Structure formats: C-alpha cells, structure tokens
Amino acid sequence: MHGGAHSVPPDQTKTHANGEDSRSGTGRVIVIGASTGGVEALHTLLSEFPSDCPPTFVVQHMRPGFVESFVSGLNRACAAEVVLAQDRQLARPGRIHVAPAGDLHLALFAQTALALRLIDAPLVQGHRPAVDQLFLSAALLRPAPVAALLTGMGRDGAEGLLQIRRAGGHTIAQDEASSVVYGMPRAARELGAAAQILPLRLIAAALLRAADPTSQDFNRRRTD
Numbered sequence: 001m002h003g004g005a006h007s008v009p010p011d012q013t014k015t016h017a018n019g020e021d022s023r024s025g026t027g028r029v030i031v032i033g034a035s036t037g038g039v040e041a042l043h044t045l046l047s048e049f050p051s052d053c054p055p056t057f058v059v060q061h062m063r064p065g066f067v068e069s070f071v072s073g074l075n076r077a078c079a080a081e082v083v084l085a086q087d088r089q090l091a092r093p094g095r096i097h098v099a100p101a102g103d104l105h106l107a108l109f110a111q112t113a114l115a116l117r118l119i120d121a122p123l124v125q126g127h128r129p130a131v132d133q134l135f136l137s138a139a140l141l142r143p144a145p146v147a148a149l150l151t152g153m154g155r156d157g158a159e160g161l162l163q164i165r166r167a168g169g170h171t172i173a174q175d176e177a178s179s180v181v182y183g184m185p186r187a188a189r190e191l192g193a194a195a196q197i198l199p200l201r202l203i204a205a206a207l208l209r210a211a212d213p214t215s216q217d218f219n220r221r222r223t224d
Contacts, residue, residue, distance in 0.1 A: 028169065028211040029091065029114065029145045030054050031138045033131030033160075035061040035152025037180025039070060041200055042150070043077055046096060048204035051079040054146075054211045055091035055114060057138070059099045059106055059131045061152065067101040074098070087118040099129040107137035114141070125156035131184070135160020144169030146210045148203055149194070151179035155187035162193035170210035172196045172203055 030053070034041055038060045049056065062070065067084065074082040078096065083089075085097040085106050091114040099106035104118040106129045124130035131149065135157055138145045144167040149157045151174055165171040173185040173194035178201070188194045198206055 027054050027213040028143050029108070029138065029141065030056040030207050030211055031108075031134055031145050031147045031164075032056065032058045032150065032207075033135065033148075033152070033157040033184070034059075034150035035131075035154065035156065035181070035184060037151035041174070041180075043074065044200055045148075045150075045204045045207075046074055046080070046082070047077045049078060049080050049096070049208065052094050053080045053096070053208065055093060056080070056096040057085070057091075057099075057106065057108065057116070057134060058096060059129050059134050059157075061127055061131075061156070062101045064101045067098065071098050085116050085118065087116065089116045090114070091116065099134070101129070103128060105129045105133040107133055108141060109137070110141055125154060127156050131157030132160040135164055139163040139167045139169065146170045146172075146207050148172040148174070148207055149184050149188045150174045150200070150203075151181055152184035153181045154183050157184050158187035158191050158193055161188045162191050165193055165195060170195055172198055172206055174203065175199050 071082050071084050080094050080096050082096045085099050097116060105121050107117045107119050109115050109117055124132045135147060145164060147161055147164045147169060149161050161171050171194050173188040175197050176182040178199040179185055
C-alpha cells in the first residue's frame with residue numbers, strides 16, 4: 001500500500017438536544033460519499049472526528065435494513081453524534097448525518113439555518129440516495145463545503161465533486177491503493193474533480209483542516 005498523498009491541479013474548464021444552535025458557524029460543512037468498501041472506510045475515517053466536528057453528511061450505498069445498524073456502530077466508534085438523516089432536520093456542529101437507505105435522496109439547503117431534505121426524485125447514477133445529489137446540493141452552500149469521495153464501484157459522486165471544486169470547495173478522492181474498489185475515486189480523478197488524492201489514513205485530518213475557518217487552507221481557498 002502506498003502512503004503518499006498527491007495534489008492535483010484544478011480543472012480549468014455526542015448527543016445534542018434538539019433546538020440548540022443549528023447554524024454551521026463560519027466554517028465549511030463536510031460531505032462524504034462511499035459505496036463498496038465504504039462501511040469499513042467510514043468507520044476508520046469518522047472515528048477520527050472530534051466531538052465538535054463540523055456538520056457532516058454521508059451517503060453510503062447500502063440496502064434497506066442495514067443502515068440503522070451501521071449508524072449504531074458508528075455511534076459507538078465516534079466521538080461525534082451519528083444520526084440517521086431526517087427530512088427538515090437542522091444541521092449542527094458535532095453531528096454526523098447518514099442518509100437513510102431506500103427511496104429518497106439526501107440534499108442540503110441553507111436559508112436562515114442549514115437543513116436537510118429527503119427528496120423523492122429519480123435514480124442518479126443508478127442510486128437513491130445518490131452521492132451526486134448530496135454533492136450537487138452542497139456545491140450551492142457558502143462557504144463551499146469540503147468533500148471526500150471514497151472507495152466504490154461506478155462513478156456516483158464524481159460530477160458532484162467536480163461542481164464542489166468549481167464552487168471553491170476543497171475536494172479529496174481516496175487513492176487506489178487504499179480503496180477496495182477504485183471506481184468512484186477513479187472517475188473523480190479522471191474528471192479533475194479532486195484537489196487531493198489521499199490514502200484513507202490521511203483523509204480525516206485533511207477534511208478537518210480544510211473545514212477549519214482558522215486554518216491557512218480554509219482562508220487561502222476562500223480568496224482563490
């Protein structure tokens with residue numbers, strides 16, 4: 001396994017009560033997509049997030065009936081609160097929202113507060129929920145989000161990752177050596193959607209650093 005990180009030039013073309021402050025703050029939110037191999041990858045990645053992590057949103061391709069136990073397992077492993085996303089739920093720091101499996105897409109909307117929507121819409125890249133649907137909605141947020149596309153078959157999430165990068169967000173794709181299936185990250189790399197290509201062990205720290213409004217990475221990208 002190769003442990004190195006690659007920078008890619010841009011394409012020129014635990015439990016919190018309801019009712020607490022739902023604003024995402026001045027930092028970026030984090031969005032993550034995964035498919036085959038993603039359950040283990042997400043356990044590894046999200047267990048490194050602190051209890052006050054930025055609002056985080058996850059789409060993992062999974063058959064109905066399994067996501068609840070997946071969320072329970074993440075809650076045991078993570079310092080942050082991990083919840084199954086609900087329609088019109090307010091986002092807040094310290095909470096990781098996982099899309100439910102089944103017939104609805106997860107999308108983000110920001111007005112007076114950042115909220116989740118579960119949308120009844122056609123399949124995207126053969127999936128519902130789809131990573132692309134989450135990423136494309138997140139690309140409209142300001143400041144633009146931080147995004148990671150992890151191991152998985154196909155190309156779901158690659159186009160959404162590209163739109164996040166074009167919007168000024170920081171984008172990461174998992175490298176081939178640490179991916180179980182190098183499909184979705186490969187598609188992102190080929191589109192020029194990933195600013196960084198990293199092994200799994202480095203992705204959590206890179207996401208948190210890029211989302212931190214006090215970091216040089218965050219402030220440099222806001223002025224790019």
